[in-house]
Amino acid sequence: MSAEPLLDIRGLTKAFGGFTAVAEVDLAVWPGTIHAVIGPNGAGKTTLFRVITGTHRPTRGTVRFDGRDLTGAPPHVVSRRGLTQSFQITNVFPRLTVLESVQVAVLARHRRSWDFTSARGRRTAGEAAELLDEVGLAAAAGAQAQTLSHGDQRILEVTLALATRPRLLLLDEPTAGMSPAETGRMVALVTALAAARDLAVVLCEHDMDIVFGISHEVTVLHRGRVIAHGPPAAVQADPVVADVYLGGEQ
Amino acid sequence: MTPVTAKGRPVVRALAGHALIATALIVAVLAVAPAVLSVTALLNVQSAIGLALFACATNLLIGYGGLVSFGQGAFYGIGAYVVALAWLHLHASFWISFACAPVVGAAAALAAGLLALRTRRLYFALLTVAVSQLLYVVVQQLQFAGGANGVFGAMLPGFLTSSDNAYWFTLAVTVVGLLALWQVTRSPFGLTLRAIRENRERAEALGVNVFRHQLLAFVISGAFCALAGALFVVYDQSANPDLLNWTESGYPIFMAVIGGQFTFLGPALGALVYEQARDVLLVNFTDSQLVFGGVLLVIMLAAPDGLVGLLGRGGRELVARR
Numbered sequence: 001m002s003a004e005p006l007l008d009i010r011g012l013t014k015a016f017g018g019f020t021a022v023a024e025v026d027l028a029v030w031p032g033t034i035h036a037v038i039g040p041n042g043a044g045k046t047t048l049f050r051v052i053t054g055t056h057r058p059t060r061g062t063v064r065f066d067g068r069d070l071t072g073a074p075p076h077v078v079s080r081r082g083l084t085q086s087f088q089i090t091n092v093f094p095r096l097t098v099l100e101s102v103q104v105a106v107l108a109r110h111r112r113s114w115d116f117t118s119a120r121g122r123r124t125a126g127e128a129a130e131l132l133d134e135v136g137l138a139a140a141a142g143a144q145a146q147t148l149s150h151g152d153q154r155i156l157e158v159t160l161a162l163a164t165r166p167r168l169l170l171l172d173e174p175t176a177g178m179s180p181a182e183t184g185r186m187v188a189l190v191t192a193l194a195a196a197r198d199l200a201v202v203l204c205e206h207d208m209d210i211v212f213g214i215s216h217e218v219t220v221l222h223r224g225r226v227i228a229h230g231p232p233a234a235v236q237a238d239p240v241v242a243d244v245y246l247g248g249e250q
Numbered sequence: 251m252t253p254v255t256a257k258g259r260p261v262v263r264a265l266a267g268h269a270l271i272a273t274a275l276i277v278a279v280l281a282v283a284p285a286v287l288s289v290t291a292l293l294n295v296q297s298a299i300g301l302a303l304f305a306c307a308t309n310l311l312i313g314y315g316g317l318v319s320f321g322q323g324a325f326y327g328i329g330a331y332v333v334a335l336a337w338l339h340l341h342a343s344f345w346i347s348f349a350c351a352p353v354v355g356a357a358a359a360l361a362a363g364l365l366a367l368r369t370r371r372l373y374f375a376l377l378t379v380a381v382s383q384l385l386y387v388v389v390q391q392l393q394f395a396g397g398a399n400g401v402f403g404a405m406l407p408g409f410l411t412s413s414d415n416a417y418w419f420t421l422a423v424t425v426v427g428l429l430a431l432w433q434v435t436r437s438p439f440g441l442t443l444r445a446i447r448e449n450r451e452r453a454e455a456l457g458v459n460v461f462r463h464q465l466l467a468f469v470i471s472g473a474f475c476a477l478a479g480a481l482f483v484v485y486d487q488s489a490n491p492d493l494l495n496w497t498e499s500g501y502p503i504f505m506a507v508i509g510g511q512f513t514f515l516g517p518a519l520g521a522l523v524y525e526q527a528r529d530v531l532l533v534n535f536t537d538s539q540l541v542f543g544g545v546l547l548v549i550m551l552a553a554p555d556g557l558v559g560l561l562g563r564g565g566r567e568l569v570a571r572r
Contacts, residue, residue: 053455079457087455093448096441103438104445108457113442114466116434124438164456 004067006031006200007052007083007168012061014044014051021047023224025061029168029217034194034201036211036232039221040244045204048221049170052202053085054078066167079108084166086158086174094146098137098156101145102128105163128163135159135189151182155189162193168200169193175207183207187214212236273515280421284414293485296417298525300481301501303424305509305517306431307474308502313511314435315467316447318371321362321378323498324385325355325472327489329479331389334401334489339394344407348480355476356469363468367461379496386494400490410484420481427474432514434470443467475502508549510556519557 005028014022022044029035037045050056052063054075063070065083073081093101106124107113132138135155140148145156154174161169174190175183191214194201205211211218211232218235220228228241235241280299284292304326311317329351336347366377390398410416434440446453446460454460483489492498501524502517509520527545531538553560 055451075451075454076457076459079455084457085455087452091449091452093445093452095448096445100441101445104442104453104458105456107438107442108453112438113458113463115438117437160452160456 005029006066007202008064009052010062010064012048012051012063013059014047014056015059021224022051022058022221025221025224025226027219027226029200029202031167031200032194032198033216034191034203034214036203036205036215036218037221038205038208038211038218042223043221044224045221046172047224049085049172049202049204052078053083053170076108079164079166082165082167083170084161084164084168085170085172086161087172092145092148092153092156092160095144097142097144098132098148099125099128099141101156102131102159102163105160106131109164131159131163135162136185151178151185154178154182154186158186158189166199168202171201171203171205173204173206175205175210183210190214269515277421277425281418284417289413292413292417294525294529295522296420297485298522299420299424300478300485301505301525302518302521303427303481304475304478305502305505305521306428306514307471307478308499309506309511309517310431310434310467310471310474312503312506313513313517314440314447315443315464317367317464317467318375318503319366319378319468319471320375320496320499320503321366321380321382322471322475322502323496323500324362324382324494325359325475326479326482326498327385327389327491327493328358329355329476330482330489330493331395331401331479332476333480333483334405335395337403337405338396338401344405344410351480352473352477355479356473358476359469359472360465362472363465367464367468379499382494382496382499386491386496389494390491396490398491400488400492402488402490405483405487416484420484423477423481427477428515428518431470431474435514439463439466504546506556507546508556510558512555513558513562516556516558523557 007027007029009025009027012022012025012027013020025044025048027037037048039045047056051058054070054073054077057072061071065081068081070078070081070083093104096104103124104113106127107115110124112124129138129141132141135158137152137155137159140152145153148156158169158171158174171190175186178186187210190201190203193199203211203215215232217230218228218232219226220235220241222244227244228235228238280295283295287295304322308319308322311319311322332351332354333344333347336342336350337344362378362381366374366381369377389395395401406416410419442453442458442463446458446463450460479493482493502521505520505524506517507520508524509518510516528538528542531541535541549556555562
């Protein structure tokens, strides 16, 4: 493990009017690890993600990534620094083809989305096609994104994020609404990617089998605050966690 | 954008081939029109060709960018006024002022875009109306711009006083303008613009600076709308405040809807059809606007992809049956 966490969040607070959705959250994510953030509905997971990715500005606190301050940076800047998210709801480009969708991400990374001269750039098409091969969507390259199955759309969604070559990937409920087979495929993909690309993953997930099966570290949020943090086994055994969260649902 | 499946690719390529041949044929037919048509009929077609450029330039925003601007008439009018005012006050060469029109249009679009693109959807549409209406009202008060009457006179160079030459010049400028716009739509920039239309937040999360892409699209559209406005001077030898009015901004939107806003040349076809159909309606119906409204409604309900969408559907069936 390196001396400094890849993502280092200190005292992060986000209030909407009088409601504090995220309060004084500290979170450290190390390179190449899978870190799960769990908590009951309304615990502040999605708000936390949105502050990290720049969709919301924090009320207080700091976000450091890769040794640089990213607090309050807009989404496209956060993405270019190597911190990319995949969305909770299926969030693709409905009427672009699968290949075109991935190309958009590759072009953005190469800063070539301003290019007017080439017919979409053959190089970027090649890179996008390789990526589709890797995630198993090559056969659907020419199909419009909206025609894919739910599971394939979620895989495309993650592929879009990967195409930006992130060092940290935020996955907001990657298996929501998936069939067991699709879930298995997604879990295998995420673990393989984290290992093969030295990619850190921050995962928000309701399926506890997945959380405790693949995570290296788990942070538990409750009413916007961190109530537990540590290796999966320790968190699972924590009586406070069992009381407010795991006991209630499982 | 026709639905493309992995299996359907050859069909699409065949269709694209047909579309290319059809386009080349239309341009060829238009090029020889002066040999066949009367001066009045030719002038009518010339007007439609200029409007085709206006419609396609507007559709870069509406169809490709998902930005419904009701203010493109402002840039169209600016293009016409640049040529007319340069003639009136500076006695400038027509060719130079004609070349300047898109540059001034781009500058005006940059200013308007910086303001309007801070908002989204309905508010964006309303702001574009507001900016163009402001210009419409202000221009009518300006004595040096001819006030409510506008500027008119013999402002064309000798070469363009021949109706055939004026027609060919309009056709040539439009073809070159459309080729340039077409390259924009098929470039990486055009793809990114479509991605923003499809899902703004997702594009942003992938590192795309949405505001700057939309602003550049607005500037490019403004430049080509102004170029089309300069062509209006070739057609009418005038510039008047009505060009800036919001009703003028509505025409390219009608044309895009009639022709098909999700295809590149749909709005151009819409312009040709609209200009001919409008004359027929005006001659045959007292309430031509009412009939036109009805036709528009039927098109929107029955063929949301416009005439090109209909042709494409027919074409796909033809190709598939082979």
